[in-house]
Amino acid sequence: NEDVLIAPSVLSADFTKLGAELDAVRDADLVHYDVMDGHFVPNLSYGTAILKQVKAATKLPLDVHLMVSNPEVQVPWFLEAGADIISFHLEAATHANRLCAQIREAGAQAAVALNPATPVCLLDSVIEDVDLVLVMTVNPGFGGQSFIPNSVQKVRKLSELCREHGVSPAIEVDGGIGVGNARDIVEAGANVLVAGSSVFKPQDRAQAIAGLRAQGRL
Ligand code: DX5
Ligand code: ZN
Numbered sequence: 271n272e273d274v275l276i277a278p279s280v281l282s283a284d285f286t287k288l289g290a291e292l293d294a295v296r297d298a299d300l301v302h303y304d305v306m307d308g309h310f311v312p313n314l315s316y317g318t319a320i321l322k323q324v325k326a327a328t329k330l331p332l333d334v335h336l337m338v339s340n341p342e343v344q345v346p347w348f349l350e351a352g353a354d355i356i357s358f359h360l361e362a363a364t365h366a367n368r369l370c371a372q373i374r375e376a377g378a379q380a381a382v383a384l385n386p387a388t389p390v391c392l393l394d395s396v397i398e399d400v401d402l403v404l405v406m407t408v409n410p411g412f413g414g415q416s417f418i419p420n421s422v423q424k425v426r427k428l429s430e431l432c433r434e435h436g437v438s439p440a441i442e443v444d445g446g447i448g449v450g451n452a453r454d455i456v457e458a459g460a461n462v463l464v465a466g467s468s469v470f471k472p473q474d475r476a477q478a479i480a481g482l483r484a485q486g487r488l
Contacts, residue, residue, distance in 0.1 A: 274456055274486035275299035276479050277333050277442070279466035280324065281315060282413045292328045294475040300333040300355070302444070302464045304410075305348070307338040310362055311411035318351040325352040333464075335383060335444065337410045338362065342369055349376040357381035357404045357442075360396070361388055370399040381442070385409065386418050390428045397431060400439050402462065407455070408445030413466040417446030422458045429459030452485035461486075 277300035283291035292301065301324060306315040325332060331354035338344050341358035342365070348356055356373050360382045363369055370380035381402035382393065386409055393403065405425055408415040425441060432438055442462035443455050452463055463482055472478045 272461065273483065274452075274460070275440075275462045276469075276482050276486075277302040277462055277464045278469040278475070278479070279304060279413065279444075279464050282466035282470035284470075288324070289327045291470070291475075292324065295469060295479065296328070296330070297476050298330060298469075298479050300462070301328055301330045302333045302335060302466075303353075305334060305336045305338060305344070306411065307344075310339045310359065311337040313411045318347050321348065321351045321353070331355065333357075333442075333462075335404065335464075337383075345369060345373060349373065349378055353378055355379040355381055355402060357383045357402070359383045359385065359410075360392060361385055366396045367399050370396065374401075381439075383410075383444075386421065386424075390424060390431055393428070393431060397435050397439065398437050402440040402442055403428060404442045404444055405460070406445055407443050407447065410445070415446055417448075417451050422451075422454050425455055425458040425460050432459075447482075449481050449485050452482050453488070456486045456488060 276298045278295040279302040281304045306313045308314045333355045334348050334353040335357045373380035379401035383404035407421040441460045443460045444464035448468035469478045
């Protein structure tokens, strides 16, 4: 069994000392970067200027989660800014397959994200074109929300869908993930854990990451 990847979400970091915050999570596997446009989700976060600074301040790959309407407009901006993985929401994309191809052609990994109310069967026509599926386990827009319990069942269904198609994209879960639910969701098939408040709230970020890792080791 492969180890899960831990992706701290900088949305929960202290932005007045972002360099130190990134340094404190250097034992993680990815940096999760949440882009909110105030339209697809009811909140604003940050864009490419800060992503470039984050890229200069960490060696970890950048996992960019676009919670934006019309992602086809913004994907090129984030490719240019150095994203290693780009997730766009299936609910917001009109030509998901084309957008995945565009991301891959630029040398990044293509991912689609699903809101909690979006069923996994909608992935049927795109699952063979993605490197990763991001399953939202809260309604996107804010850090620190509670994990939606039926997400475990949803990830199980997604694992089945992947098996049926003979593909094995990474399965990332995002929202309310902590030591209390990491094991269940990994057992269901998730192998990338986003963690905002459960990594940045504790004083010792390295220990928080190690704790999540231990839960993910089945
Ligand atoms: C929510 C974002 C998440 C968020 C996770 O809209 O997509 O990545 O930062 O934060 P926690 O882990 O605190 O729920
Ligand atoms: Zn996210």
